[in-house]
Amino acid sequence: MDYYSVLGINRNASEEEIKKAYRRLAHEYHPDKAGGSEKKFKEINEAYQVLSNREKRAQYDAFGQMPFGGGGPSGDGFAGFGDFGDMFEELWSVFGGKRRTTYVHGADIEAMQVVSLEEAFTGTEKNISFATFIPCDACGGKGYAEKEGFLKCTACGGRGGVVEEKRTFFGAFSQVRSCAACRGRGEVPKKVCADCAGAGRARGKRDVRVMISSGIEDGQVIKITGKGEAGERGGKQGDLYVVVRVKPHEVFTRKGADLFMTRSIKATDALLEKEIVFSGIDGERITVTVPKGFNLKDDLTVPDKGMPMSHIGTASSRGALHVSFNLVTPKKLSKKAKDLLEELDEEL
Secondary structure, three states: OOOHHHHHOOOOOOOHHHHHHHHHHHHHHOOOOOOOOHHHHHHHHHHHHHOHHHHHHHHHHHHHHOOOOOOOOOOOOOOOOOOOOHHHHHHHHHHHOOOOOHHHHHHHOOEEEOOOOOHHHHHEEEEEEEEEEEEOOOOOOOOOOOHOOOOEOOOOOOOOOEEEEEEEEOEEEEEEEEOOOOOOEEEEOOOOOOOOOOEEEEEEEEEEEEEEEEOOOOOOOEEEEEEOOOOHHHHOOEEEEEEEEOOOOOOOEEOOOOEEEEEEHHHHHHHHOOOHHHHHOOOOEEEEEEOOOOOOOOEEEEOOOEEEEEOOEEEEOOOEEEEEEEEEOOOOHHHHHHHHHHHHHOOO
């Protein structure tokens, strides 16, 4: 790796030029920033830790690499770094000294809601209850007594961040991470909530009202933002994903917006074009007749009597109802009925 190329400087660059290049690139490629790169950020840090140190830079210029273990003849990977506090301030100044408060976000939750085909037709509302983490009532989800105030974090000295150092073949490099003790705030509460032990959340039951739109299909998922697991210390709440399952119906089967059903009829119902009456999915009285020349192996299609077609949550037109016929013959025939059928057979 060419450290000069990494920082975008020439080999006779001054210490000030090295520092300016490092600050600019570290700010640009920091992993916490949009478009940042952890790999590139580590390379920039590694290059800076070598070139900003006169002894290490001289060794690098002479041999093209650093002795194993970095630092100097002692092999100490931290040799030549100067005062630790100065190094922190150097890194901290790159990012403007901004504190980055970190939170543990709540997890997303998946639940299932079963509805009838009639409910899927009309649309409905359902109450879903489930056990999860909910915001602590005692502290309002904060995890501490806000009116009691805060103390300076001793773990990070109130900066909100700490320096992490890692040894490499070329020495050691450092980067700033959010302080785990104060989560980047730089301060800790004087009084932690006793009910939730500072977590800001506790196990409990969450009740959610779910709106199920007309025409919803089996397996469709409804997302309800912010109704999942509560985050820690006021962190973002997860989302709730409700999987809707439509129960099988005893009369109708469904394919998309179309409904299918079977109706038993007598031969005379078809031959005499008698009215065949039944109820639709919405309870409407539907009347059909078997057309002349109709093949009973086919379905009779009744337009606009199926399920609603949902478009962006608004029901518009409906699918079709497809009726198949099951021809039922009598178990016994009287002599008169047989004679009449024979006459009919000759007539046909």
